[in-house]
Amino acid sequence: xxxxxxxxxxxxQRFFECYGSGDLxxxxxxxxxxxxxxxxxxxxxxxxxxxxADEIIKYFATIAEANFKAELISISxxxxxxxxxxxGWGSHGDHKVDMNWVLVYTIEDGRIKSAQNFAADQHVADQxxxxxxxxxxxxxxxxxxxx
Numbered sequence: 001x002x003x004x005x006x007x008x009x010x011x012x013q014r015f016f017e018c019y020g021s022g023d024l025x026x027x028x029x030x031x032x033x034x035x036x037x038x039x040x041x042x043x044x045x046x047x048x049x050x051x052x053a054d055e056i057i058k059y060f061a062t063i064a065e066a067n068f069k070a071e072l073i074s075i076s077x078x079x080x081x082x083x084x085x086x087x088g089w090g091s092h093g094d095h096k097v098d099m100n101w102v103l104v105y106t107i108e109d110g111r112i113k114s115a116q117n118f119a120a121d122q123h124v125a126d127q128x129x130x131x132x133x134x135x136x137x138x139x140x141x142x143x144x145x146x147x
Contacts, residue, residue: 005077008107012082015112016072024060028053033111042122044129045136066090066097066132073100080107090128097128 011031018027038050038059046063050056068090076083082105089098099120106114119125 005079007110008077008080008082008105009075011107011110011112012075012077012084012105013072016070016084016086019060019070022064024057027060028057031112032056033108033113036112037114039114039116041117041119042126042129044126045133046129047126062133063090066092066095066128070101081105082107092132095128095131097125099124 015027015031018024018031032053034053035051036053036056038056040047040050040059046059050059068088071087072084073087074085084103084105086101086103087098088101090096101120102118104116104118105112
């Protein structure tokens, strides 16, 4: 079990390295499970469950537009899970966000199988995401038409 914990720790550290350098291709090929799920909390345009490595990579590419950065504060590992606490911040025009976030990862076969985000202040996160991405939504009548 100690070996699995160490491998899981290295996997998440590598995830942060890829995230920090924008190496989404390595993240997709070597870190994320093909059928990974990623839960983004909140009531904003980017919230929801992302399914599959392609969708998650697109999500990370989208938030990169707001110059999102992450700095690992603490990490805890077990046989099948990793929990990280990190400072996450970004800005887009006059809009800024800077807070602590917690992610809970499930690890299977040496890959991230699932992750769930928790924001220190979800209301602040929601407002930031609405400010930056809310104008990209189609008007309500068009969105209802697409259903």
